[in-house]
Amino acid sequence: MSDAQRPSDDGVSSEQPSTGGVGGGDSDSGDGNDEFEPVQVFPEAEEMDLRPGADSCYKCSTCDTNCPVAEVDDEFPGPKFQGPEQWRLKRQDDHDIDDSVMKCSNCMRCDSACPSSVPLSQMHNTARAEYVEENMSKFSREYLRNRVLANYRRLAPLASMFPRTANFVMGRSVTKWLGEKTLGITSERDFPEFATETFREWWTDRGGANVENEDKRIAYFHGCYSNYNTPEVAKALVHVYEHFGYEVMVPEQSCSGTPMFANGMLEDARRAAETNVRELAAAIEDGADVIASCSSCSMSIRQEYPELFDFENTEDVAANTWDAVEYLRVHEDLMGALENTTVGDEFDDMAYHAPCHSRNQGLDGQTIEVMDAIDGIDAHDVGDSCSGISGTYGWKEENYETSMKIGEEMFEHMDAAEAETGLTECPTCSMQMEHGTGYEIKHTLEVLEAALVGDRDGSGSGSHASAGAGTETATESN
């Protein structure tokens, strides 16, 4: 027999078409684990075979009845079609993903709705990336606009250098008109204002952490929005965690990837995620847990990273990432610490909206409970509807109306609630809440800061918990 008839894997070097990349090669079956391990099966480097995920679907359509887009848009075929049905109809060479996948807002409510653990959002994210890669022109206005929206973080540093100019320019109606005409970004919305000082600038000026504690460390994943637009939320997190005696680390970080997934820009997301996993894994190595203040950032790191990427330590980072309030409820006596605290005049009754991405993490009930512990605040849950903006979705001209229709229920409930201020943990939900009602919208951490730490500028409306667990190590040195 000639050698050619007896190839062995020893002789097959790396130039062979390998199964590397996503999925990292062969399946890890036969270990008694019921969950299938997707493998890269399609020839293009980024494509995974999610067809076996369709095995879990028995077509009950609960996902469709929970999809906020399908509810208001009769043209949208819903998550069951986008996910298990479309995947099941695929053969190895098929790349014609239906364009309706771009109408999915990536709220991920289908994931929570599914009684049978179909990996719906993973299917949608992967199909959307394939659609953008295979079916969308890289020169189209839509692609350019989506790329800009998905990579908001790339523009933000520039705007932050000249925040006042940027805010002035972005607020001009002529700019908005141009945005709609040239890029398809709706002129109905006001661009978020850029802060005059980013969180990271503040952090550097401050000299970093005020508490050192090798037993209690967190690595703060602030994300883009609380760095460039709402540094008051990020500062609140630092103050609250330092109050409980934590050493706060602020590692290098990139965008969480959420807007990139939603726009099918999986390569952009991969680059960002690679940085984040590397930096966060290093922090975990130093004894920290990862904390995020934005519900989409924590969602992304916890669920989407392990579903879509397999960098070293991805699973580990996902398993050690927490929502900021959730972490305190588990590791500290947060409720005890909040007992008898007040927030003075600064905060009153609030209309609370639980973001879809909090809901997906099982965190939709926690904020109301936490707020109830503070004297003088009544937080009213405005129901379980989706706000409708879903990140960049509601910014697109073609989605604006759908987005507002989805939001209608929330707007009505906010209106009916006895409160004039809104409360949520998601930056874009907060934009939508403000846009639909004109209310000022706060982040839960800002209220916690007021209750536990008081006003850092010295007006002193807050009062301290007397002796919450862990507070004894707090140092006040500002």
Place this chain on the structure above:
Amino acid sequence: MAHDTAVLVLGGGSTGCGIARDLAMRGVDVTLVERGNLTDGTTGRMHGLLHSGGRYAVSDQASATECIEENEILREIASHCVEETGGLFVQRPEDSDEYFQEKLEGCRDCGIPATVLSGREARGVEPYLAEDVSRAIQVPDGAVDPFRLCVANALDAERHGARIETHAEVIDLLRDGDEIYGVEVRHDSGPGKRTHKSPGTTEEITAEYVVNATGAWAGQIGDMADLDVAVRPSKGVMTIMNVRQVDTVINRCRPKGDADIIVPHETTAILGTTDEEVADPDDYPEEQWEVDMMIDTLSELVPILEEARTIRSFWGVRPLYEPPGTGTQDPTDITRDFFLLDHDERDGVSGMSSIVGGKFTTYRAMAEEITDHVCAKLGVSATCATAEEPLPGSEDISVLEEGMDDFGLRSPIARRSNQRLGSRAADVLETDEPNPVVCECEGVTRAEVQDAIDQSGSDLNAVRIRTRASMGNCQGGFCCQNMATELHPRYDEATVREALDELFQERWKGERHALWGEQLSQAMLNYALHATTMNRDNDPAGASTQVDYAQFDGGA
């Protein structure tokens, strides 16, 4: 004596339909009768493999050579029924090197293109292959849809003037002395397209010549005229997976054995099979251990199968035959070659031949040989053109490949519809009417269902085999009633209900062998939908007494 038809073909499987088409194309007046639907016998109960010949390359090289020749022909004339998946003969560490080498050389001897891949290269082609698969031989196996192929043959036969009667069971052979001159059939609902609830009739059909192409049932037909056709039916089980774990045909590279093949079939993958002789092709045990054994054994090749969802299992019977006196014990060893039994030469009874043995991939070549034989009897000199003339749906495949129209459908639905319909797609799918999806699992629209109804009457199983509607993961739970609704208003309510019940029963038959895991959840949901939501287990429409609606309150 004037005959009703020149040639009467018994059996609407691949062989019978192939013969009917060949005869009709040669200008011979032909009638085909089939007991149930087309493909109801063995044709509709196979694993869908279009042999490259690789499987027979060691044991039966004549068959192997014939397979590769016919394989290449079917890719041309039936391209809309064939998927060129390619195939692998994979070797595990415990499988013999010697046999692997014999297989490779056998393929090359028979003109079957064969390439050796390392285990890693094989996993590059099929990532779910087991880690310890050491080598593979790559051959041009393919996947074929036996339903659409058989139906296309029947359709083309009809276009050439043939009469095709389904649901027409042969109840007697007409024999006068030493001559067979026709059959008596019982029509389920009168001649022509089936309509449920129509009264049955019987009909004597006389013919110059009768071809018994009933495969595993050939012995039963022979008995009607006291002719001994010693067909040895052998059952094999096949299990359908919910999704395609592989896109290539996976064969185990070892001499013989049960459970050694996985065929990607449309949206599914089919596991096969076993080989066990049975006495009666209509009544044999279907046992769960056969399914379990097959999943366990094939998981050695593709481990993900262990946990994967199966949607149903079915059994088929091979029409094996060997000349009297051969005496082979193990059915696996019985030849897959076919035999033409001319009862005139064999038994001194003229007017009929029986055709037994053979395999699906070579149905066309078999049909050609039998048609030559029949034509010689009838003195017809026309020659065979079935190897060159494409079947309906494969006429102009370049149109299909160049510009796949989406007919306003969502892309995966359009893609699947185009693949099923081939060059008939525009005729069927171009419509000004709304064209909603009727079967979500398989992406089948109203227009395609209506086209099938045009062909087959009120029989929803006939619609099913033409379209794949109700063959996906819900096994009709969500679409049987939608398909039935499509019969209205062409057919009245009673007909529609009976057609629905018949389809739902047929679907349930195969699901019984897949009731664990996700498919059990599916069956429970189907039950809830049909028995409770639709109240089909106590439907007033089926009750003998009128419902007393006055007994109900206003619902307020």
